[in-house]
Amino acid sequence: MQVSVIIAGFGGQGVLFAGLMLAYAAMDRDLYVTWYPSYGPEMRGGTASATVVIGDEEIGSPVVLHPDAAIALNIPSFRKYEPLVKPGGVLVYNSSLIFEIPERTDIQYVAVPANAIAAEISDTRVANAVTVGALAAVTGMLPVEALIETVDRHIPAPRRATVLPNQEALERGAQLAAELLKQSSPSALPHYER
Amino acid sequence: MDEQIAVVNVQEQLVYARPRALTEETTNYCPGCTHGLINKLIAEVIDELGIQENTISVSPVGCSVFFYRYLVLDGVVAPHGRAPAVAIGIKRMLPDRVVITYQGDGDMAAIGMSEVVWAAMRGENITAFFVNNANYGMTGGQMAPTTLAGQVTTTTPEGRDVETMGMPTRMAELIAGLPGSAYVARCSTYDARTIRDARNAIRLALRAQMAEAGFTMVEFLSACPTNWGLSPQGALQWIKDTMVAYYPLGEIKVSEAVQRLKTKR
Amino acid sequence: MAKELLKGNIAIAEAALRAGVDAYFGYPITPQTELLEHMSRRMPELGRVFLQAESEIAAINMVYGAACTGAWAMTSSSGPGISLMQEGLSYIALSDVPAVVVDIMRGGPGLGNIQPSQADYNQLTRGGGHGDYRCIVLAPATVQEAIDLTVLAFDLADKYRTVAILAGDGLIGQMMEPAQLPPMRERSRTRPPWALTGARGRPPNSIAAFGLEAETLEAMNWRLQAKLQRIRQTEVRCETWLVDDAEILVVAFGSVGRIAKTAVREARAHGIRVGLIRPITLWPFPYKPIEQAAAHARAVLVVEMNTGQMVDDVRMAVCGQAPVYFHGRPGGSVPVPEEILERIVELSKED
Ligand SMILES: Cc1ncc(C[n+]2csc(CCOP(=O)(O)OP(=O)(O)O)c2C)c(N)n1
Ligand code: SF4
Ligand SMILES: [Mg+2]
Numbered sequence: 001m002q003v004s005v006i007i008a009g010f011g012g013q014g015v016l017f018a019g020l021m022l023a024y025a026a027m028d029r030d031l032y033v034t035w036y037p038s039y040g041p042e043m044r045g046g047t048a049s050a051t052v053v054i055g056d057e058e059i060g061s062p063v064v065l066h067p068d069a070a071i072a073l074n075i076p077s078f079r080k081y082e083p084l085v086k087p088g089g090v091l092v093y094n095s096s097l098i099f100e101i102p103e104r105t106d107i108q109y110v111a112v113p114a115n116a117i118a119a120e121i122s123d124t125r126v127a128n129a130v131t132v133g134a135l136a137a138v139t140g141m142l143p144v145e146a147l148i149e150t151v152d153r154h155i156p157a158p159r160r161a162t163v164l165p166n167q168e169a170l171e172r173g174a175q176l177a178a179e180l181l182k183q184s185s186p187s188a189l190p191h192y193e194r
Numbered sequence: 195m196d197e198q199i200a201v202v203n204v205q206e207q208l209v210y211a212r213p214r215a216l217t218e219e220t221t222n223y224c225p226g227c228t229h230g231l232i233n234k235l236i237a238e239v240i241d242e243l244g245i246q247e248n249t250i251s252v253s254p255v256g257c258s259v260f261f262y263r264y265l266v267l268d269g270v271v272a273p274h275g276r277a278p279a280v281a282i283g284i285k286r287m288l289p290d291r292v293v294i295t296y297q298g299d300g301d302m303a304a305i306g307m308s309e310v311v312w313a314a315m316r317g318e319n320i321t322a323f324f325v326n327n328a329n330y331g332m333t334g335g336q337m338a339p340t341t342l343a344g345q346v347t348t349t350t351p352e353g354r355d356v357e358t359m360g361m362p363t364r365m366a367e368l369i370a371g372l373p374g375s376a377y378v379a380r381c382s383t384y385d386a387r388t389i390r391d392a393r394n395a396i397r398l399a400l401r402a403q404m405a406e407a408g409f410t411m412v413e414f415l416s417a418c419p420t421n422w423g424l425s426p427q428g429a430l431q432w433i434k435d436t437m438v439a440y441y442p443l444g445e446i447k448v449s450e451a452v453q454r455l456k457t458k459r
Numbered sequence: 460m461a462k463e464l465l466k467g468n469i470a471i472a473e474a475a476l477r478a479g480v481d482a483y484f485g486y487p488i489t490p491q492t493e494l495l496e497h498m499s500r501r502m503p504e505l506g507r508v509f510l511q512a513e514s515e516i517a518a519i520n521m522v523y524g525a526a527c528t529g530a531w532a533m534t535s536s537s538g539p540g541i542s543l544m545q546e547g548l549s550y551i552a553l554s555d556v557p558a559v560v561v562d563i564m565r566g567g568p569g570l571g572n573i574q575p576s577q578a579d580y581n582q583l584t585r586g587g588g589h590g591d592y593r594c595i596v597l598a599p600a601t602v603q604e605a606i607d608l609t610v611l612a613f614d615l616a617d618k619y620r621t622v623a624i625l626a627g628d629g630l631i632g633q634m635m636e637p638a639q640l641p642p643m644r645e646r647s648r649t650r651p652p653w654a655l656t657g658a659r660g661r662p663p664n665s666i667a668a669f670g671l672e673a674e675t676l677e678a679m680n681w682r683l684q685a686k687l688q689r690i691r692q693t694e695v696r697c698e699t700w701l702v703d704d705a706e707i708l709v710v711a712f713g714s715v716g717r718i719a720k721t722a723v724r725e726a727r728a729h730g731i732r733v734g735l736i737r738p739i740t741l742w743p744f745p746y747k748p749i750e751q752a753a754a755h756a757r758a759v760l761v762v763e764m765n766t767g768q769m770v771d772d773v774r775m776a777v778c779g780q781a782p783v784y785f786h787g788r789p790g791g792s793v794p795v796p797e798e799i800l801e802r803i804v805e806l807s808k809e810d
Pocket of ligand 1: 256
């Protein structure tokens with residue numbers, strides 16, 4: 001079984017780091033994982049993305065056209081990935097910045113006011129973690145506790161001050177998503193709780 | 195204070211417009227990057243001299259790889275460092291056109307050192323605009339020949355060690371030392387005065403080329419806030435306080451022929 | 460040692476360090492620059508030589524010089540930089556000295572772009588520079604394999620005193636994957652007898668990639684060819700996957716090899732009998748394994764991130780036993796499993 005996620009937003013919104021949280025958490029649980037970023041100068045101020053594929057068997061393609069899930073942190077990313085998410089998949093989006101009206105009926109939308117929640121915690125730099133927490137809770141692809149543990153284990157010395165805010169952000173995102181979940185049906189994506 | 199509403203008869207008078215030789219498209223430079231300003235100054239002078247339709251540009255590989263599009267001129271992109279050679283090819287075929295190169299410090303002073311030295315040695319009638327931002331901008335901030343002693347870059351994590359990497363290259367002085375160079379100046383764009391000086395240097399270099407005086411070069415100390423890790427304002431300040439100390443501004447070489455042009459106006 | 464989440468470029472640099480590289484010379488170019496940057500920090504830490512060259516022309520010739528002293532030297536680059544190195548590589552090839560080159564391929568021709576590509580296949584596998592020579596070319600499909608093949612590249616370069624090239628692409632260089640690095644290898648630092656060290660107490664050694672007289676150069680060439688023939692006979696490597704009963708044989712290398720794997724897996728789930736051969740040594744090319752697998756195949760599909768280069772080698776290997784089809788994407792576009800699957804399904808419907 002395999003699950004793919006694309007995370008996208010402006011360079012500076014922590015897209016690559018959001019993907020790394022998932023990748024490290026998967027590795028810590030002995031799962032196979034690939035993380036592939038958009039790279040190069042187009043990232044300066046432009047749109048950045050990271051593709052993460054997690055599985056319990058060797059991963060073939062690290063490149064994905066139709067992801068099982070996507071996180072959109074800004075409007076261009078929402079517009080790009082809304083049509084690409086696999087039917088039955090999930091689109092988590094940052095409703096603090098995205099006011100688009102969802103168009104599809106065959107995917108699950110999770111609106112997370114990530115910037116607002118992040119600002120309550122510390123500042124908007126942890127908005128990415130809020131959406132990752134929400135994604136984990138909605139899809140069950142990784143337990144939120146695994147992500148919380150991973151952040152502590154892998155954030156290196158010079159950035160230790162960001163551990164707690166990131167952990168809180170993951171938790172807040174997950175709580176919000178859990179409440180939303182009660183109102184709708186749970187996602188059919190595979191779980192890898194090892 | 196009394197609030198007064200004054201009714202003034204304003205006659206519309208155009209005092210400033212985008213140079214015709216400058217594109218209307220949004221450039222891909224970072225906020226606070228002075229490549230854009232230097233592009234604009236060159237465009238202004240091209241307008242002023244009325245040579246837009248007579249000028250051919252040769253772009254480098256680097257952050258200004260789109261120079262050929264940002265300036266509304268005929269233009270070509272050369273391989274990394276080879277702009278002078280490509281420009282010479284053009285100029286030798288079309289000697290009455292104005293041919294300019296626009297090159298970064300990695301492009302000209304590292305990989306392209308041979309090409310620019312030979313252009314100057316032979317006194318080729320082309321003008322090189324040389325943008326010194328003390329690093330390789332495009333590839334993410336590695337050491338360039340112009341990186342200052344002790345300056346931290348992604349390939350000098352402990353700061354540039356001049357024991358092993360040598361001293362930073364002063365291109366303007368080096369080119370000025372060659373027999374075929376006619377006009378060499380070093381400028382910057384960190385305040386109104388340096389911007390005005392830069393515009394004057396660009397103008398004189400292009401006029402010198404049109405007078406067939408020999409090889410001309412204008413060096414610009416340019417801000418790269420992204421890779422320097424500074425704010426746009428902080429980057430300009432760093433040029434003024436730190437770069438200028440090693441790279442003095444001013445005219446480094448003015449040949450007699452160019453001196454005559456200068457007085458002629 | 461535990462697995463770490465490693466970026467391809469960093470993994471290759473670290474593997475080279477641990478394999479025992481003595482000197483690194485390089486020049487920035489995307490998408491391999493992290494390799495250079497990692498070396499700029501780690502080589503001085505280990506008391507080894509790092510130098511950022513003024514160009515790739517300089518870098519490869521610095522490698523040549525270091526290699527002449529018996530050191531293990533390497534460089535890394537991409538597209539335009541690899542092209543600039545071809546003269547130097549041609550010299551090294553006839554000089555019988557070891558060197559390792561990493562090519563993290565990007566879109567071409569010209570400045571092209573910085574996205575992943577496999578369009579240097581012909582340049583790398585045919586020699587690339589002037590004259591009759593080949594380099595060993597290794598193509599990793601995962602970060603782990605990039606590590607393993609980097610170590611192998613040094614061992615093969617040393618064993619045969621030749622150029623070994625690690626041929627990755629932007630995808631392998633930029634992606635991260637859990638992988639395990641080897642321990643730091645202790646290797647003896649004695650200089651080989653052919654090395655240039657100063658002719659103290661022995662007759663002078665000389666290294667020259669030239670032979671003025673026709674007979675001299677011919678003899679040198681035959682000697683080089685004999686060495687290359689030994690490499691052809693002993694160093695072929697490829698991965699074969701589900702080929703035993705395969706009616707359709709997919710051939711793809713490097714990152715496309717792994718992308719094709721996803722497509723093959725899905726096609727199998729649809730009940731299509733399809734298998735994969737993934738050349739690991741692009742030179743020497745696995746002609747035999749492909750010839751054998753093609754003997755019972757109905758069709759062969761070659762997938763590449765270019766407009767068709769390895770396909771020529773596959774045609775030579777298949778030698779008319781089955782029709783050979785091609786699917787490719789040039790210019791830095793990466794093929795996705797869906798489009799490969801579509802081609803497999805199409806082929807499975809033909810009779
Ligand atoms: C032969 C070759 N080597 C390396 C590169 C990669 N490369 C692209 S831009 C660049 C450096 C640009 O730095 P600089 O000339 O200082 O210009 P800046 O971006 O700072 O304006 C390099 C090394 C290339 N395109 N071609
Ligand atoms: S990286 Fe530096 S030189 Fe390049 S556009 Fe940004 S600020 Fe300008
Ligand atoms: Mg520069």
